[in-house]
Amino acid sequence: MxxxxxxxxxxxxxxxxxxxxxxxxxxxxxxxxxxxxxxxAALSIQSRDVATPANRGFIVDSSGVPLALSKVALAITVDRTVIDKLPDEGVAVLRKLVKLLGLQYSDVWQRTRLCGELPKGVRAGCWTGSRFQPIPITKSADPALALRIVERSDRYPGISATPVAIRSYPQTLGVTGSHVLGYVGPLTEADLAGANGRTYFRSEFIGKTGLEIEYDEYLRGVPGIKTFIVDRKEAVTNTSQDTKPIAGNHLVTSLDVRLQAASEKALEGAVKRARSMGYRADGGAAVVLDVRNGQVLALASYPSFDPNAFERGLTIKEAQALYSEDNGVPALNRALQGLYAPASTFKAVSVVASKAAGYDLNKSYSCPSEVQVGTRAFQNFESKAQGTISMKKAIAISCDTIWYQIAYDEWVRDGGLRPKSNPNDHFFNAAKGFQVGVRTGVDLPSESAGRLADREYKKTWYEQNKAFYCNYRDRATKAQQTPFLLQLAQENCVDGDKIRGGDAVNFSIGQGDTVITPIKLAQMYAAIANGGTIWQPTIAKAVVSQQGEVIQTFEPIELGDISADSQTIAFLHDALQEVTLSGTSAGIFSRFPVPTAGKTGTAQVFGRNSNGTQKADTSWYASFAPAKKPRYAVVMMVSQGGFGASTSGVGVREIYETLFGVQGNIVKPELALFPKGKPPIKLPRISPAKKPAASILNPEKAKKEIAVTKP
Structure with missing residues (x-):
């Protein structure tokens, strides 16, 4: 080799x-x-996990009254992985099922469709969870019918019945509380994929809105997990893990169920009163704050909805109604998400601005019927001249032209259309001191920030809209090409990035592009009431375990102050009380036994409704009481509700009647919600949840119930 x-x-x-x-x-x-x-990995291929959801913790008011709790019910569920394999994809089974249960086939079919399977416009009532988890079509099934379904599995393939813990909102004293409490719902694919950084099991239900989602991690507890070892034929050979569910913790809130009920009733009454006067009144909001610490004592939005409907299962009609403009969009939380021009309630900001600009709040000023700004005459309310009056009287009777003159003069001093490099901007800075355009930080989801229409906003707005206004004749509809709108478009094209004289005078009376939420206005008036401190509105007071142990408390959060001296705040207290004595709300609060302070607001709204009618004014009433030693700030707003006093002012008085125990014109201390004048600070004792009975059917059928729940 x-x-x-x-x-x-x-x-x-x-x-x-x-x-x-x-x-x-x-x-x-x-x-x-x-x-x-x-x-x-091999073991996981041979194992099957069955999750038992934990009982959700209670949500209670400041005295321990349950606002949301859990109870046992019987659910009928559909397994999509089974019925989808049938020749007709389960149509025949569902038709037999709805006939037995007395439901509508269209509702049940929609309820068992994944939202992604349906076109965008027809998703009302669809299933937001996964096809791999049982889809409940009713959670209030008759036990006898449930047993018939289970015993005839050949007739109802893919259909099961099981006792479940469902969320219940007892609606004590008629309280709906839907916008503050929220509701729970099934997991989405995004939830299961860990979009919010948490791990879930498919059978869980989690908070979707309101306090339910804000404090979900405390309320939902820990599900129990049972792991079965199975062979190739899916027969159970062993159990490798069996952990019991751990019930969720309770959430103690600052809400008072009696005050919440009174606020919801007063708000609904205000809306109906406005409608009886011929206004559209498509919705409203009411907020009650403790001025000492920002705690929310009541929060209501109208129209509302029944959060229990989500547990029962929404029909297509109910789901569509939640977002229907004809119904006032009940899903919208107007207290946090609704944005409205604040109108004359904003004059409290203008007082602070005027003082900072050097105006003497104790002097008298002219209140003519109108003020000429450029080519436009800005008129007083109802075009009435009031002569020379004190600024206190100007607040009381809501004179506009005094503020027109002051705001216009300050605009001219700042350089007008050619502003100085460092303008004083007293009105804008006063609004910034009240944190207008900034979210209040209330512990509820989806709060709107509002808008402060200052110089920075105008520049941003101009960049976004310049092309439209400079080509208005080509881009606007024929209906939009009125002489006024054509002139406005031309002005916006030329100098839409600048604060004009009209912008300045409108800003001073809460009109124009500045918009706020009702809870923001409540925060602002609470700051005036307490001497200038801006508190973050909070609802949660504490998290308490099932055994009564306090796990976490939530302390008040101070956000800043309104940058007004003590003399200005004292002036505001006197002037706002004068509104109720001789001003625009004197008729409403005549002979009211508790001195209050407040301000009406009637905001003009530009545009038309979906039916073509002209939009009506927004009705506001912002207040605090008692006038001398304030404890509560109460704000009510009715969209398209007309005048501030006659619509919202009456509603606010009704809330104060409940707070202070007023009947007629007499205070009855025994009827006051807080006899010592202050909401409770001590945490209530929460009664433990009662364990469900051994059978939600009857004792004779307990064995059959075990068969129903067998995994």
């Missing part, structure tokens, strides 16, 4: 040896080093 052949043989031997070493190394890695990993 020559040298070359020996070399070739050696190379081949080395190759085979290397290959054997690699194979032996890989085998060692798979069987020894990575053995536990692959053993767990």
């Amino acid at each position: 020559n040298q070359r052949s020996r070399l070739s043989l050696l190379v081949i031997q080395i190759f085979f040896v290397s290959l054997m070493v690699a194979l032996l190394g890989r085998l060692f890695y798979l069987q020894v080093a990575a053995g536990p990993t692959y053993r767990d």
Whole structure:
């Protein structure tokens, strides 16, 4: 054998040896080093996890009255993984099922469709969870009918019945509380994928809105997990894990169920009163704050909805109604999400601005019927001239033209259309001091920030809209090409990035582009009431375990102050009380036994409703009481509700009647909600949830119930 052949043989031997070493190394890695990993993976292929959702913790008011709790009910569920395999994809089964249960086929079919399976416009009432989890079509099934379904599994394939813990909102004293409490619902694919950084099991229900989602991590508890080992035929051979569910903790809030009921009733009454006067009144909001610490004592939005409907299962009609403009969009939380021009309630900000600009609040000023600004005459309310009056009287009777003159003069001093490099901007800065345009930070989701229409806003707005206004004739509809709108478009094209004289005077009386939420206005008036401190509105007071142990408390959060001196705040207290004595709300609060302070607001609204009618004014009333030693701030707003006093002012008085125990014109201390004048600070004792009975059917059928719940 020559040298070359020996070399070739050696190379081949080395190759085979290397290959054997690699194979032996890989085998060692798979069987020894990575053995536990692959053993767990193999086990997971043979195991099936069954999650038992935990009982959700209560939400209670400041005295321990349950606002949301859990109770046992019987659910009928549909397994999409089974019915989808049927020749007709379960149509026949569902038709037999709805006939037995007395439901509508269209509602049940919609309820069992994943939202992603349906076109965007027809998703009302669809299933937001996964097709791999049981889809409940009713949670209030008759036990006898449930047993018939379980016993005839051949007739109802993919249909099951099981006792479940459902969320219940008892609506004590008629309280709906839907916008503050929220509701729960099934998991979405995004939830299961960990979009919010949490791990869930498919059978869980979680908070979707309101306090339910804000404090979900405390309320939902820990589900129990039972892991079954199965063979290739899915027969159970063993149980490797069995942990019991741990019930969720309770949430103690600052709400008072009596005050919440009174606020909801007063708000609904205000809306209906406005409608009786011929206004559209498409909705409203009411907020009650403790001025000492910002705690929310009541929060209502109208129209409302029944949060229990989400547990029963929404019909298509109910789901569509939640977002229907004709119904006032009940899903909208107007207290936090509704944005409205604040109108004359904003004059409290203008007082602070005027003082900062050097105006003497104790002097008298002219209140003419109108003020000419450029080519436009800005008129007083009802075009009435009031002569020369004090600024206190100007607040009381809501004179507009005094503020027009002051705001216009300050605009001119700041340079007008050619502003100075460092303008004083007293009105804008006063609004910033009240944190207008900034979210209050209330512990509820989806709060709107509002809008402060200052110089920065105007520049941003101009960049976004310049092309439209500079090509208005080509881009606007014929209906939008009125002489006024054409002139406005031309002005916006030329100098839409600047604060104009009209912008300045409108800003001073809460009109124009500045918009706020009702809870923001309540925060602002609470700050005036307490001497200038801006508190973050809070609803949660504490989280309490099932055993009564306090797990966490939530302390008041101070956000800043309104940058007004004590003399200005004292002036505001006197002037706002004068509103109720001789001003625009004097008729409403005539002979009211508790001195209050407040301000009416009637905001003009530009535009038309969906039916073509002109939009009506927004009705506001912002207040605090008692006038001298304030404890509560109460704000009510009715969208398209007309005048501030006659609509919202009456509603606010009704809330104060409940707070202070007023009947007629007499205070009855025994009827006051807080006899000592202050909401409770001590946490209530929460009664433990009663355990469900051994059977939600009857004792004779307990064994059959076990068959119903068997995994």
